[in-house]
Amino acid sequence: MNKTEASVTIALAAIPNSGKTTLFNRLTGSGQATGNWPGVSIEQKSGSFVLGEYSINLIDLPGAYALSPVTEEERVVRNYFLQSPPDIILNILDARNLYRGLGLTLQMALSGLPMVVAVNMIDEARRQGISFDLKVLSQHMGVPVTELSARTGEGIPDLKQNLYKVIKYPEKTRNPHISCPPLLEKAFSEITEAINQSGIDTRLDHTFLAMRLMEEDDPEQRANDDKVAVVTRQWYRRLKQSLRTSIPVACANCRFNAARGLAMEVLHDQPAFEDQLTKQLDRIFLHRFFGLPIFFLLMFLLFQGVYGLGAPLQELLSTGFDRVGTWLASQALVISWPVWLQSFLFDGLWQGISVVTSFFPIIALFFFFMSLIEDSGYMARAAFLMDRLMHWLGLDGKAFITILLGYGCNVPAVQQPGPDSWDIC
Amino acid sequence: MTTTQHMPVSALQPQSECIIRSLGSDDKTAQRLAQMGILPGTHLHIIRIAPLGDTIEVTGDQGQSFALRQQEIAAMTCEPVAMPLDSELVKVGQTYRIRALTGGKTFRQRMERSGIKEKKLLQIKRTGNKPVLVCQVDLNKQVELGRGEAKKIIIERISNEQN
Numbered sequence: 077m078n079k080t081e082a083s084v085t086i087a088l089a090a091i092p093n094s095g096k097t098t099l100f101n102r103l104t105g106s107g108q109a110t111g112n113w114p115g116v117s118i119e120q121k122s123g124s125f126v127l128g129e130y131s132i133n134l135i136d137l138p139g140a141y142a143l144s145p146v147t148e149e150e151r152v153v154r155n156y157f158l159q160s161p162p163d164i165i166l167n168i169l170d171a172r173n174l175y176r177g178l179g180l181t182l183q184m185a186l187s188g189l190p191m192v193v194a195v196n197m198i199d200e201a202r203r204q205g206i207s208f209d210l211k212v213l214s215q216h217m218g219v220p221v222t223e224l225s226a227r228t229g230e231g232i233p234d235l236k237q238n239l240y241k242v243i244k245y246p247e248k249t250r251n252p253h254i255s256c257p258p259l260l261e262k263a264f265s266e267i268t269e270a271i272n273q274s275g276i277d278t279r280l281d282h283t284f285l286a287m288r289l290m291e292e293d294d295p296e297q298r299a300n301d302d303k304v305a306v307v308t309r310q311w312y313r314r315l316k317q318s319l320r321t322s323i324p325v326a327c328a329n330c331r332f333n334a335a336r337g338l339a340m341e342v343l344h345d346q347p348a349f350e351d352q353l354t355k356q357l358d359r360i361f362l363h364r365f366f367g368l369p370i371f372f373l374l375m376f377l378l379f380q381g382v383y384g385l386g387a388p389l390q391e392l393l394s395t396g397f398d399r400v401g402t403w404l405a406s407q408a409l410v411i412s413w414p415v416w417l418q419s420f421l422f423d424g425l426w427q428g429i430s431v432v433t434s435f436f437p438i439i440a441l442f443f444f445f446m447s448l449i450e451d452s453g454y455m456a457r458a459a460f461l462m463d464r465l466m467h468w469l470g471l472d473g474k475a476f477i478t479i480l481l482g483y484g485c486n487v488p489a490v491q492q493p494g495p496d497s498w499d500i501c
Numbered sequence: 502m503t504t505t506q507h508m509p510v511s512a513l514q515p516q517s518e519c520i521i522r523s524l525g526s527d528d529k530t531a532q533r534l535a536q537m538g539i540l541p542g543t544h545l546h547i548i549r550i551a552p553l554g555d556t557i558e559v560t561g562d563q564g565q566s567f568a569l570r571q572q573e574i575a576a577m578t579c580e581p582v583a584m585p586l587d588s589e590l591v592k593v594g595q596t597y598r599i600r601a602l603t604g605g606k607t608f609r610q611r612m613e614r615s616g617i618k619e620k621k622l623l624q625i626k627r628t629g630n631k632p633v634l635v636c637q638v639d640l641n642k643q644v645e646l647g648r649g650e651a652k653k654i655i656i657e658r659i660s661n662e663q664n
Binding site (some may be wrong): 141144146147173175176179308320322325329332335336339358362363364365366368423438451460461463464465467473 | 523524528529531532533535536537539540541549550551552553554556557558562563564565568570
């Protein structure tokens with residue numbers, strides 16, 4: 077990294093539901109800009125904040141489970157990493173379940189880019205009686221690890237300090253080693269050799285590039301060097317024949333074997349008591365017979381709350397606007413104005429503002445209640461309850477949330493960036 | 502002898518468990534599952550079925566929970582570990598251990614009167630569409646169970662020593 081350059085790009089990458097958006101908001105505050113990733117309707121969010129003498133451009137990548145893409149979101153993340161590698165990766169793990177996110181973390185640790193890991197939701201994990209030794213994690217991966225809670229803000233200064241250190245004193249860390257079946261290892265090393273010889277200019281680790289190639293459906297076309305393409309083709313055919321699973325599954329197997337061992341070493345105490353409260357609540361809210369009636373009751377209450385409280389406010393606002401409008405229109409000064417101007421001001425402008433403003437209470441209340449439901453974790457449960465119905469419509473359970481949003485206002489429903497922004501639990 | 506097979510729908514009941522042996526023939530689905538850490542060798546515990554069916558909550562070895570669709574589980578090949586007594590996976594002549602009774606309190610009490618409670622061994626005498634006939638091993642007592650009752654009794658294979 078060039079030290080004289082004051083602007084640093086950090087990419088925030090994590091699996092869905094790890095509190096990515098919360099951390100993003102926590103770090104950037106109001107300095108955000110949204111757009112779309114080129115060619116797809118997936119929201120691209122970036123924000124900025126200042127860290128010592130550096131100005132940081134933080135890019136919020138869509139939630140992805142791996143860099144070998146299955147979903148559109150993962151394709152966006154893969155392309156981003158390969159085409160415009162960030163200066164630093166900021167990865168998030170869910171403290172309540174390290175294993176789940178470690179697959180992606182290990183994959184990114186192999187990229188050769190500097191990385192900082194944030195173990196999020198530490199407060200929740202503590203409450204569940206989980207404790208761990210994050211030094212072990214840090215040593216194994218060769219990257220700094222910070223425990224934090226994006227929700228409460230705990231540990232954020234530590235994270236900033238770690239990021240600062242990585243920017244200020246970049247040092248080449250060794251990549252973690254993930255052991256794979258011998259045949260895969262051999263494939264990777266030969267392709268890496270070919271990439272080395274191709275003289276490619278990249279900040280990405282060559283073994284990482286070899287892995288990315290082999291985990292694609294069309295590795296040959298992706299190789300931008302003839303020799304690499306030849307070696308890749310040979311190995312791709314050979315592996316397809318001799319592996320019992322597809323190559324991406326075999327690779328995922330290697331990663332998660334490592335992740336399992338790592339999680340075991342890092343975890344001190346298995347939760348002494350599991351999250352009994354959540355379990356009990358799930359038993360009621362997802363009950364075979366009561367689950368749906370409870371769901372409909374809650375939705376009924378939501379709409380009652382929104383319209384019951386919102387409608388009188390709306391009434392109040394619109395009568396207020398009417399009165400003020402009539403009063404203004406009756407002023408001597410105003411009456412002396414030409415009729416077209418009066419009409420423009422009162423029938424046009426004033427009326428317009430009045431109509432739009434009177435919707436405000438309903439929309440605000442709707443979002444308030446939605447955020448209550450979301451924070452409680454019921455949203456994910458509702459998606460589970462509704463999945464069958466939505467699946468029948470060709471959507472998935474989470475789409476129901478979008479439909480619900482549409483009742484408040486069509487704009488956010490259409491804007492709805494995708495399932496990734498809804499945190500489970 | 503270990504049996505690896507597709508999990509029939511009847512075996513997908515809360516408290517059932519199986520070990521995944523392969524993720525199924527659809528490469529994209531397999532890759533998706535693998536990336537979430539659901540891999541061959543993973544023990545899948547069925548937690549609950551959504552009220553409308555089809556969507557199933559499962560947890561893996563590492564305590565991570567997922568919602569999977571029935572077809573995704575049905576496409577995998579698995580080694581059943583625990584299943585309801587009425588499932589077609591249950592073999593006549595085999596002995597199983599009772600893992601859980603999923604019914605209500607009255608049901609449990611009624612079953613306990615015949616010695617059917619958690620951790621007890623059952624030998625299967627008859628399956629099929631007729632009532633299931635089992636022998637409570639400790640008491641050496643034969644018990645006939647209706648299909649509805651059998652469905653609520655989750656049994657597990659005892660380790661392979663006798664297979």
